[in-house]
Amino acid sequence: MSTRIAFLKGHGTENDFVIVPDPENVIDLSPAAVAALCDRRAGIGGDGLLHVVRSAAHPEARGMAAEAEWFMDYRNGDGSIAEMCGNGVRVFASYLQRAGHVTEGDIAVATRGGVKSVHIAKEGDVTVGMGKALLPEGEVTVRVGERGWPARNVNMGNPHAVAFVEDLAHAGDLFTAPPLSPASVYPDGVNVEFVVDRGPRHVAFRVHERGAGETRSCGTGACAVAVAAARRDGADPAVTGTPVTYTVDVPGGRLVITERADGEIEMTGPAVIVAEGEIDAEWLENLVK
DSSP, X not given: OOSEEEEEEEEETTEEEEEEEOTTOOSOOOHHHHHHHHOTTTSSOOSEEEXXXXXGGSTTTGGGTTTOSEEEEEEETTSOBOSXXXXXXXXXXXXXXXXXXXXXXXXXXXXTTEEEEEEEOTTSOEEEEEEEOBOOOSOEEEEETTEEEEEEEEESSSEEEXXXXXXXXXXXXXXXXXXXXXXXXXXXXXXXXXEEEEETTEEEXXXXXXXTEEESOOHXXXXXXXXXXXXXXXXXXXXXXXXXXXXXXXXTEEEEEEEOTTSEEEEEEOOEEEEEEEEEHHHHHHHHO
8 A cells, every 4th residue: 555545525515525536446445444534533534435446446346347437435434335325426426527537428437226327517516317216115113212203214225214304303413323113124224314394395304324423415315305205295206207306405505306207316416526635544554453
């Protein structure tokens, strides 16, 4: 490992990430190393880490290399691996454009949740094809203190439990994962969204992301929330043949989610690269030994 490792810092609606370019997949990013880099006091700080690797160079992505040159090897802030991160994909695409690997327009990005179609607009917003939502059957209940709510089980390549509440303050501090029952529904943990209405097809939410705690935004969560709200409101594009769009406010900004008649979901929002620098590899190696 070289004595210096390049990194960047970016965010999508204030869901922030450490970005580590590593096209040939030569940097050893252990869970402890990722957690150290994402530490907000002793490291760089981030909700997660975007490891930028060519698909052909990563064993989990080689099968997608013909479709997408680049693989988003996404890690949660605690070092654990995640299937997908919607805000992360937008920031990932923004980095690829900044680095000269792609230009504005349509690109494909490989993720553990499959290959995602991305459109980089001239004005800067990025649209990500998030795939289709799965809506597993079965009742789930989420609790905070003495309060409890039914939650809609939505899978966007990663699991979500969406609860509609009267006040976002009812979500509590979200430092720890809100308990759900039955717990067996989510054996690998879950992202929990608490949602309030702001107007017609306009909602706001707070989220506890597994492996990260409360974050300022969650892209897959915004998609899950829009789908859950549409079904609650009696709108299913697969039935009506008409796309449905929701404006979704998060603490860090605003996302626009559209579910098409074929079930495909598109998310549009900003992506910002705010800094770049170098990591001291010796510090990192010594820290995680």
